[in-house]
Amino acid sequence: MSSEKGPTESPDESTPDTDTRTERHSPTTSDGVPPRSESGSVVDRLTTRHAVGVAVILALAAGLFVAPSVYGAVTGPDGTVAVIEIDGAIDSSTAQHVEDNLRDARMNDSIQAVVLEVDSGGGLPAQSERMYAAVDRTASVMPVYAAVDTLGASGAYLAIAPADRIYVAPSAQAVGSVGVAGAAPAPNGPSAGTTGPDKRGSDPDTQRERRQTLANLFIENVIEQRGEEIELDREAIAHADAYLGTEAVANGFADRFGFVDGAVADAATEAGIDDYAVDTRRTENRVPGGIPLLQQDDSTVVVVDDSESDLNDDLILAVAPQTWDETVGEEIVMTSYTGRLPTDQLSSETNADDARTQHDDTGATNGGEPA
Numbered sequence: 001m002s003s004e005k006g007p008t009e010s011p012d013e014s015t016p017d018t019d020t021r022t023e024r025h026s027p028t029t030s031d032g033v034p035p036r037s038e039s040g041s042v043v044d045r046l047t048t049r050h051a052v053g054v055a056v057i058l059a060l061a062a063g064l065f066v067a068p069s070v071y072g073a074v075t076g077p078d079g080t081v082a083v084i085e086i087d088g089a090i091d092s093s094t095a096q097h098v099e100d101n102l103r104d105a106r107m108n109d110s111i112q113a114v115v116l117e118v119d120s121g122g123g124l125p126a127q128s129e130r131m132y133a134a135v136d137r138t139a140s141v142m143p144v145y146a147a148v149d150t151l152g153a154s155g156a157y158l159a160i161a162p163a164d165r166i167y168v169a170p171s172a173q174a175v176g177s178v179g180v181a182g183a184a185p186a187p188n189g190p191s192a193g194t195t196g197p198d199k200r201g202s203d204p205d206t207q208r209e210r211r212q213t214l215a216n217l218f219i220e221n222v223i224e225q226r227g228e229e230i231e232l233d234r235e236a237i238a239h240a241d242a243y244l245g246t247e248a249v250a251n252g253f254a255d256r257f258g259f260v261d262g263a264v265a266d267a268a269t270e271a272g273i274d275d276y277a278v279d280t281r282r283t284e285n286r287v288p289g290g291i292p293l294l295q296q297d298d299s300t301v302v303v304v305d306d307s308e309s310d311l312n313d314d315l316i317l318a319v320a321p322q323t324w325d326e327t328v329g330e331e332i333v334m335t336s337y338t339g340r341l342p343t344d345q346l347s348s349e350t351n352a353d354d355a356r357t358q359h360d361d362t363g364a365t366n367g368g369e370p371a
Helices: 002-013 015-025 038-075 092-107 125-139 155-160 204-226 234-238 245-251 260-271 321-328 343-365
Strands: 079-087 111-120 144-153 165-168 174-176 181-185 276-281 293-295 301-303 315-319 332-337
Touching (some): 079 155, 079 260, 092 111, 111 155, 111 276, 125 204, 125 315, 144 155, 144 321, 155 315, 165 260, 181 321, 204 234, 204 315, 315 321
Parallel strands (some): 079 276, 111 144, 144 165, 144 174
Antiparallel strands (some): 181 315, 181 332, 293 301
């Protein structure tokens, strides 16, 4: 019988090995005695925990370096509001500055809105029209707001008329003035006079027609852009008054009181960007002392200097009378203004004034008695 027990016990000898492999997942054996390999599994667990701890520490350390770049990417601006300055007398360089920067705004995907920062009494009509067209084109693809500080008159007002919203400072001194003026070299200026009969300006009727054509174009453009906002009829608009900021908001030449910062914030909101950058484009290469430009008979524009004399006397400027001296300068005088006084009436009054002055001077020369 003992020989029969031998074979039956050999399977039992392999049991401890089987139980040891099973106990890797159990703290004790069935009889409550810890398995022989228990110390090994504890080491394994400690090693595993150590490895996990090191991994966590490394991950945290890596996060210190990664986090700033991720934070910047998450909190960076959603877009940009471009602020484009229109400052001083409007000439070719002003128009080029505005056109170039508005074109860049339309082509730059990061720019979502534009604010025009305005402080100008006007300038050359053709350059004002260039700016008008560029603003109109840009306003068709993104919000365009304008903010007038002190001056936003005549050609400058024409340029910003297509803007979606016009802000003015309550103390703005000249807003509107929808009209054009005839100009000539000052009688005592360096460019006064002509060098010969071919250099004389066109006849008065032709000058008047040119001024009226430009004035009508000016008026129609303003009515087209802001006819629903302006609470004045065409005749009143054509009178070409320049309004204070408070008056401009009241009559619809401007939409609300405000400054550049407020216009930027509102434009960003209109564009749907909560977090935005501001890119300001300042006017460069400004010509000091107003507009040193006059028009020759061939319609080219030249710079006035002490040696220049081949200039005619029928230049037309889109400049408000209230801002004439600071915008144009003393070298050019205003001979008429379409909005305030018809040319023929102004000429007759001017001639009458000249006659009275000559009469008074003659009288004074003769001891107070007229000649």
